Amino acid sequence: MKVHFKQDEPDNANRLDGMKQDVLGKPVSRVEGLAKVTGTAPYAAEYPVANCAEGVLVTSTIARGDATHIDKDSVLSMPGVLAVIDDERLTTRAAQGTANEAPKQGPRQVCYWGQPIALVVAESFEQARDAAKHLGVEYREEGGAPLDPASAETEEQEDETVRQGDLAQAMRDAAHSVDVTYTTKGHASAAMEPHAAIAEWEGDRLTVHASLQMLNYNISELADALGVEEENIRLVSRFVGGGFGSKLGISEEVVAAALAARELGRPVRVVLSRQQVFQCIMRRSETTQRLRLAATSDGTLTGFGHEALVSNLPGEEFAEPVLQSSHFLYGGENRELMLMVARIHRMTAGSVRAPGEAAGMPALEAAMDVLAEKAGIDPVELRLRNIPEKNPEEGLPFSSHTLAQCLKQGADAFGWDSGPRRPRQRREGEWWIGTGMASAARVHNIAEARARVTLRPDGTALVETDMTDIGTGTYTILAQIAGEMLGLPPKTVMVDLGDTAHPRGPGSGGSWGAPSIGSAVYVACKAIREELAAKAGVAEDRLELKKGATSDGQEIGDLLGGKDLVREGHYEPGDIEDDYTASGFGAFFAEVRVNAYTGETRVDRMLGAFGFGRVLNAKTARSQCLGGITWSIGVALTEALEFDPRDGHLVNCDLAEYHVPVHRDVPDLEVAMVEERDGAASPIQAKGIGELGMCGGAAAIANAIYNACGARLFDYPMTPDRVLSVTAD
Amino acid sequence: MRPFEFTRAPSLKEAGSLTAASDSMAIAGGTNLLDLMKLQVETPSRLADLNRLGFAQIEDTDDGGLLLGALATNTETAVHPRVRRDYPVLARAILAGATQQLRNKATNGGNLCQRTRCFYFTNIDQPCNKREPGSGCGAIDGIAKLHAILGTSDQCIATYPGDMAVALSALDATVLVSGPGTDRSVPLREFHVLPGDTPWVENVLERGEIITGITLPPPVGGTQLYRKVRERSSYAFALVSIAAIVEIADGKFTRADLAFGGLAHKPWHDPHLADALVGQAPSRELFDTAADILLEDARGYGENDFKIPLARRTLHAVLQQAAEDAA
Amino acid sequence: MAEPITVNGTPQPIPDDPRVTLLDFLRHDLGLTGTKKGCDHGQCGACTVIVNGIRINSCLTLAAMHEGDSVTTIEGLGTPDEPSPLQRAFLEHDGFQCGYCTPGQICSATALLQELAENWPSDASEKLEGSIAITSEEIRERMSGNLCRCGAYANIVAAIEEIAAGETA
Structure with missing residues (x-):
């Protein structure tokens, strides 16, 4: 029933x-x-399936154009090679989360460097991988593809635009004002399990063991890609080795495995190489963000401006929602918010853990630190003074609001020194030591x-x-x-x-x-x-x-x-979704060391206090928070996708050169969970916690770097070269 | 990986003949070679497995130095009591590199032969004069943050990525090589070469030559430091690294053997640095003079311009620390 | 005839194709899928196994190079019915989330305890000689070859510390 x-x-x-x-x-x-x-x-690639062939994707070596000829004969005579799949139904990028339909671009049309164009299938993985390297592909390259977001054509995301009052006037009238521009680099999800699928047909019925986050959408996306009925598909993802957004939509290996298995009449496994995961799944867009804050002498915001430039492939609807929490986190009656998308030929930009806030909050919360300093107000106090009664744009009530509690409880637990803050006050040997804080916010979603x-x-x-x-x-x-x-x-x-x-x-x-x-x-x-x-x-x-x-x-x-x-x-969520602004809130506190000679930054300790409704499991919820804080460290200090300026290829496409934090980068972390019940969030009074832990944490580290050594940086990640560039020894 | 014929080399002599052909390679630890074979940066038709040849010993030499077998692992070397006691800069350098798992497999000989981490070298769909002579250098005008500022050429700006060899350079170690004709010894400082017009040549090994060991001169004592600046606190390649063996007597440097990683196609050793430092009292001005000498011909390629001030400041840090430790 | 590889106590014949890495041999040929492939290039540590008592990345070595060697994988350390102390500690401290890096973390940690017992120094050790103090910084440095993208590091260190403290107590 x-x-x-x-x-x-x-x-x-x-x-x-x-x-x-x-x-x-x-x-x-x-x-x-x-x-x-x-x-x-068992993870996706690990189900014992008899007579399973192995497929390896072949990817493009141009940024834009057409694959005009695929020379199947170049590999079909190689040992063990069974087939080259270049079916028009192959997908060439991952679907966006909740797309519910397959990406439409076929394998002949190349839109970015590293895009899948064919699948080579062989008896063994070694045979398939070798043959994939040998497959002859001819291209007609369409030169001059825009690759640089700074110079590409842009589109305004009009539903994000807010113009309220007169921000320019508020800035002129302000006792204290801040007008700063930040940049963040692109990020990779880098889930530890590479994308993988084993596809097996029994007559017209398809079973795929895959590594996917949203089977309820993925089944429609796969059906759409293959042109078969959903009823004939079964997707299984019992264990998923991390997602972080990268496995939201149906990805290329699933469709390729299904097509190959159909053509060969036997099961086929396709596992992306780590390089391919980097190159043809999702990136978080890089961002450029201008923050304008106008405040009275006591730090009350009168104006709030946040404009962001992000990028994506032409035609992709997703635009990193950088402003998501900026719409409601702080007051300020004069508001200007705008999100622009540059159209460039890099792999799809999509959701990576905490899309929006993960990039937006580090900028906003660093700008708040600049304002706190200008106004001579403790940064915790500055935030407390600017918590709005209701959503400052839409006027909606908050479903619940724990920011003040998180700020106070976090400051207490961390031992935050609320006295006057000046940089370069503490030195131990070669190291400058300092502390910083930031608010956390992440919109609450429910489905x-x-x-x-x-x-x-x-x-x-x-x-x-x-x-x-x-x-x-x-x-x-x-x-x-x-x-x-x-x-x-x-x-x-x-x-x-x-x-x-x-x-x-x-x-x-x-x-x-x-x-x-x-x-x-x-x-x-x-x-x-x-x-x-x-x-x-x-x-x-x-x-x-x-x-x-x-x-x-x-x-x-x-x-x-x-x-x-x-x-x-x-x-089913009903009116609660429309009647309230619902968000998780929190506060981060960090202590860092910055080496006076080399600009290396190490986080010595970090604390997050979070309010996210009912805690369903104190152990796993805390782990989610720890994970988020760990990602904050990556955003602040180490993670950056680097693209070649000439052909747009992702240069650091592996885990040696794309620096996710390692054990030694992550110190003792402390989590304080602020228990609440939010009945407008869900009938179990719970909100999500998978992402909140990284929404602003990087700014706490950036602010601590400034407090430690006096380096006010505006570009994430704050690698030694950047710290060095503004630090006197 | 391309298919290859796998042979366990039964003797050193046969290892030499097995690897004499241009499409043959020797494999020891394999941690770098297999990485590159999977990417088809390396495509040998024959692999000669050296692992059972036996030169994995670490033993005292007649002059009081130490012989490090080429097949001894990095870990065996770093944890050896004599290395820890007499050559701490070497232990420190090894421990600063890679991870425990990799050091447990990587061998001393292989470590000397490890290839650059240049992004364009490891991506066979990009130009690289080192991998494909004449195809161009992708890193020049590309993403070159990790790249060299010393001894570069218009053909190649790659760096030698290792740590161990930087310490060996400071220690003035010698590489023992067994060849088809004769055995020879090569000073470590001359083992690696600059890219020039032949960036595919990275060291002086000839075809069929096998590294059998590394000898360290008798211990010199002093303050020994290895300083590695990197973007992660562990498991990252050096932006700049410095191996330093420093002695101070009567307030003046009496020894200053320095070698640098992350700056060039080889562990960088400049004898003029010791000339400038020895006999002088430590001071900021003196360290600046040393840095001026080191960086006189340094050239940045945009993204790696920062390495010039970083090398200067890291040199300051190391000399300052050495002076304090020695005092 | 090539000598077999002994995996978790059972001799196994060397594969025919010399290209097969120890990792693919374990996962594909033997069906021991507890050992994970996260990067296939020695950059993540998910494939860590213990060979003759020493931890290595099984992705960067050929099965053919291990004739006569003894390999222990996660399956050889414990089972759901009889988990090893470290496996139990990882469970208790929630030293994992998605679980994909976990077997590598546990194999690494198992070997790490032995390395500490033998007083091998690390980059984090203040002194190269003598006994090594078991600090969280020592554990973090020694575990840095095992990436965890879920960010369970703090809990992993807690799990290892508990077992390390027990062993030295």
């Missing part, structure tokens, strides 16, 4: 708090954890979701949905939610994810996974409770379930009368 709940009103009943199993929110270890730590959890919950007479339960767990903890929190609602220990709740044979979840993206699918499970469990309550002869809200029994000792199995009780929960 299906149960639909569309949420138009906040749910402040906090029903989960009244349940008796007392497992939700607890630091439960991951239910799939033993499989992961023992290497027995439609379905999950089936089966309560069994043996006192166990089963949760089924095509929702994925990409490391976020979905398996565990769903076991906890169902366990809490049904009075079962989490280990007796089986959670079966990542299979399109199950009801459609929301997919993992935009931090919406936990609140969305959690709500669907909640809705299903509530319906089961109603049934149980009826059988037990009590009202549902009086039904107390714990350890598989009611408070008066009736076993769940007895109530079920030997039969499974099945409910499919269907959660």
Whole structure:
């Protein structure tokens, strides 16, 4: 039986708090954890499939033009080579998240350097990889492709534009004003598991084991790409080795594997090389951002300007939503916000962990530090003075607001010195030492979701949905939610994810996974409770379930009368989405060392305080925060995609030269979780936490660099060469 | 990887003949060669596996120095008691490079032969005079942040990426080479060469020659430092690195053996630096003079211009620290 | 005849194609997919295995180079029924998220404990000689060859510290 709940009103009943199993929110270890730590959890490429051929993609060596001829004969006689797939249906870029349809560009038309154009399939991986290098391809190059966002044609994203009052006048009238321009480099998701797929046909039915975040969309995208009915496709992604946006949309290897398997009549595996993951999946756009802040003598903002330039391929709708939190984080009645997109021929720009805020907040929060200094106000205090009562543009109320609490609690926990701040005050040997802080904000997203919950007479339960767990903890929190609602220990709740044979979840993206699918499970469990309550002869809200029994000792199995009780929960966000501005908030505090001679920066300690609604699992939620803070360190100090200025190819396309932080870059991190209930966020009063932890953290580090050594930098990442350029020794 | 014939070299002599042909290569640790073979930057038809040849020993030499077998791993070398005690700059340099896993596999001989990290060299769809003579240099006017500022040519601005050899240069080590005709010894400082018009030539090894070991002269003591400036706190190639062996007596430098990584196609050693420093008392002015000598002919290529001030400041830091440690 | 490779105690014949890396041999030929391929170029550490007691990147070595060697993979360290102390500590401290780098982290950490026991110095060691103090900085430096993109580093270090402290106690 299906149960639909569309949420138009906040749910402040906090029903989960009244349940008796007392497992939700607890630091439960991951239910799939033993499989992961023992290497027995199977990822996409690891399913044992008999007679599986191996495919390797061939990619373009020009930025724009046409692949006019593919010389299949150049490789077909090589040992083990089975086929060269150059089907027009091959996709040549990853679909954007929630696209629900396949990218339209065919393999003949080249739009960026490194774009897939064909697949070589052989008996063994070594044979296929070698042959892929040998495939002869002729191009007609269309020269002069725009490659540099600074000089390319731009388009305004009009729905992002805000003009309120007169910012220019506010800047002139301000007691303190800041007009600064920041740049951020492009970032790669660099999930540890490269994109992979094994495709197998049985007649007209296709099964693909793939590494994808949003099966509910990916199945439509794959069906669209192949021109087959969705009903004939099954996608399986039980374990996903990280996503961070890179696996939101259907990617090239999935379509290629499916086409090759069809043509050869046998299973085909395609795994992208690490270089290919860098070159033909998603990048976060580089940005150039101008921040204008006008303030009264006490630091109250009167004007707020944020203009950003980002880039993407011609025709791509996605534009890094740099201004996302700038629309509501601080007040200032005179406002000017604008987002421009430069059209250039680099690989698709798309979602990389915390799209928007990950690039926008580091600029905004660094500019706030400049303002704090100019106004002579403690940076924590400056932020506290500028928290708006309601959304300063749309006038909507906030669903909840924890920024002030996070700032205060974070400052206390960190030991923030709120006295006058001057740079270059502390030196230990070669090192300047300083501290910095920044606010965190990340919009709350929520999506439609379905999950089936089966309560069994043996006192166990089963949760089924095509929702994925990409490391976020979905398996565990769903076991906890169902366990809490049904009075079962989490280990007796089986959670079966990542299979399109199950009801459609929301997919993992935009931090919406936990609140969305959690709500669907909640809705299903509530319906089961109603049934149980009826059988037990009590009202549902009086039904107390714990350890598989009611408070008066009736076993769940007895109530079920030997039969499974099945409910499919269907959660849909309604008016709550339109009636409130909903966001997670937080605050970062960092202490860094900057080497006076070499400009090297090391983070010595860092703390994040975050408010994101109900904490579903204190252990996995904290881990999400730690992950976000770790990414903040990368944004601040090390991560930068570098493109060749002449042909646009991504130069540092591996993990040796694209510097994701290593163990030694990451010090002891502290997380303070500010518990709240946000009934307008979801019926389980939870918001997402996968991204908030990196929305602004880089600015805390940048501000600490300034406090340490006096280097006010406007370009991320703050590598030694940049620090050096403005630091006297 | 292209297909290749894999042979375990049964003896040094046969290793020489197995690798004498132009399409043959020797493999030891393999950590650099296999990386490049997967990219088809290297495409040997025959691989001779040296691993069971036995010259993995680390032992005292008659003059009180130390012989490092070519097949000894970087780790075995760095943790050897005599290296730690008598040649700390070498231990430090090795430990500053790569990762424990790579150092556990990489050999001393292979380390000397490791190839540049230039982005254009490792991408076979880009021009590179080193990989494909005459195709041009992609790094000049390209992305060249990691690239050389000393000893470059209009053919190549790649750097030698290693750390160990920088320390070996400061230590004035000798490379032992076994060849088809005869064995020979090559001073480490002359082992690697500048790119000039033949950037594909990176060292003086001839076809069929095999490195069998490295000898270190008797220990000299002094303050030994290895300073590596990099973009991550670990597991990143040097922007600039300095190996320094410094002694100070009566307030003046009596020894200043310095070598530099990250600046050139080879570990950079300039004898004029020691000439300028020895006999002088440490001072900022003196360090500046040394930096002036080091960087006299330095040339930036845009993105790597910063290496000129960075090398100067890192030299200051190292000499300052050495002076303080020695005092 | 080539000598076999012993993997988790079982002798296995060397593959015919010399191009097969130790990593692909484990994953493909033997079905031991616990060892992960994250980059195939020695840049991420996901493929870390222990060969004759020493941790290496299995992607940068050929199976054919390991005749007679003894290889231990994550599957050889423990099982879901009997996890090793480190595996249990990773679970308890949430030293992973997506789990893909995890087998490499655990193999690396297993070998690391032995390296510390033998007082091998690292870049983070103040002194090259004598006993090495087990600090979090030592662990971080020694684990820096194992990338974790989920950002579980802080928890991984906590897990290793717990086991290291137990071993030296």
